[in-house]
Amino acid sequence: MAIVMSFMTNKDILTGSMPSTFTLDNYVRAFERFPLFQYLFNSLVVSIVIMIGQLVLSSLAAYAFVFLEFKGRDLLFYLFIATMMVPFEASIIPNFQIIRDLGWIDTYSGLAVPFFATAFGTFLLRQNFKQIPKELREASQIAGMGDFKYYLTVVLPVSRASLVTLGIYGFLSSWNMYLWPLLSTTNDKVRTVQIGLKQLQTQEQLNEWGVIMAGAVIVIIPTLILLFFGQKKLQKGLTEGALK
């Protein structure tokens, strides 16, 4: 529907008739009306940074939860998991205050850093790491390999599928993020595409639905591409550990 509408003239849309002409005008106007490229670029940067940050932090955390033995490890892990129950909206004000005090408003780091730590990612990877036979760690211990090297050369390559899953998941959720970028950005320089889309809607008295739809289509393209290529891996990764 949205895709069809993005190719229709405004008149056709408002009268609710079948499309009479095929036009690319909406796309051209969407790019003219607001700095879509800048927004797309911002979104891309933020999403990729968040993705990488999540992968690094949650894989390291998961490694600690699986392979390192320390007192209170399980308790800490449950505490970690419990944070999944706190909705992001509840922590949005403290988060905002922190980045404001750090002077990170209108910066990429302000947009990305609060999302680096994810309980979900840690949980997913922990389940995955747990399936790595502990003999592998023992064999590497006998060979004289330290924890960090083992993490890099064995754990990460072995759990590639789950890392890809988490990466895609992290990328998509940050690409579609709305509330946080709205709060932490004030200008077009760092604003992400979802905010831009919203702006399209309210700028005019009369909404130009064709243009909005064109913008929306552009925005969902990366999502579709990622889903298309990653679907198999995503399914495999998400169900991994669920069944034995």
Add this chain to the structure above:
Amino acid sequence: MSQIELVGISKSYDKQQDVLDEINLTIEEGEFFVLVGPSGSGKSTLLRMIAGLEEISGGILKINGKSMNHIPPKDRNLSMVFQNYALYPHLSVKENILFGLKAKKVDKQERQRRLLEAAEMMGLTELLERKPRELSGGQRQRVALARTIVSQAPLCLMDEPLSNLDAKLRANMRIQIRRLQKKIGMTLIYVTHDQVEAMTMGDRIMVLNDGKIQQVGKPITLYNEPTNLFVASFIGSPKMNIGLAKFSKENKEIIVENQLHIPVDSAFVKDIHVHKQLTIGIRAEHLKPGTNENKDHFLEVVNVEQLGNETSIAFDVGSELWTAKWPGQWSIHVGQKVPVQILPENLLFFNSETGELIQSALKDKEQEVFAT
């Protein structure tokens, strides 16, 4: 070469019951030493303590005279083979074999030389580029062994390395491991629950049960002179036939399970009559088919297994099930009463209360003398 000494080694989890209790043991250089016991006996724990993967709760572990209690595994100069092979699934066979050497920073040319040598020895030359999942169980095990060879560690620990293989391959690998050990001359500590493996491979065997040493010795000694009932029934396949017995002085006979009366002469049993409660044991091969001269025991057959070269027959004796192994093929039916010969000199006597051996079979000793 490594010589290993365990002095009063114990292991307990959470300061509760001991998993291993005061293990004292010396393993000589270049020895093939087998640790055998049922599951839960603590044999794997002991091996892992030697490897340094498990903390030692008490006692001293010495390798080549030096205390190793707090030395990390990598500095103990040993290699280990695991039950599930512990191959890195994302690395090729070649990288798997070289994994340890890279971590130890061995020079590249030397690495290559050792790789080719080990691959040659284990017949892996064709498979070097494959991934572990593309290999069969036996091939995977050979890769794990090759990893041990390239490390050139003087001490190798193996934790049930053959239990994931099928019976035929297992027999084959037994010979390969044995030959490899003799060729390289390393000290090998081998953990298994399979007493056949223990018997056929070990220079010496230690039988472990409930965290306690039952007996240490040469395989044939364990077979002929088990120190207690546990070792007697654990070593040997089929297991030793065991029955409660009484010695009747008046009739000069031993009564087994209130069913069998075995006449004995008094000189033969001079040590035995002191013990009222006896348990006798007899090996399956000593329950011979009855002859014309000796057929005073008739036993009821409950099962017959034709193995081709021999026939395994199970009898009901009191509350026990006894097994006999007769060479050749016998056509016997279940339910039939069959004459069986039981010679008193084949009997082993145990104290029923403590399970300790009182007297081992006389006949065996004689045969041993003839053989040597």
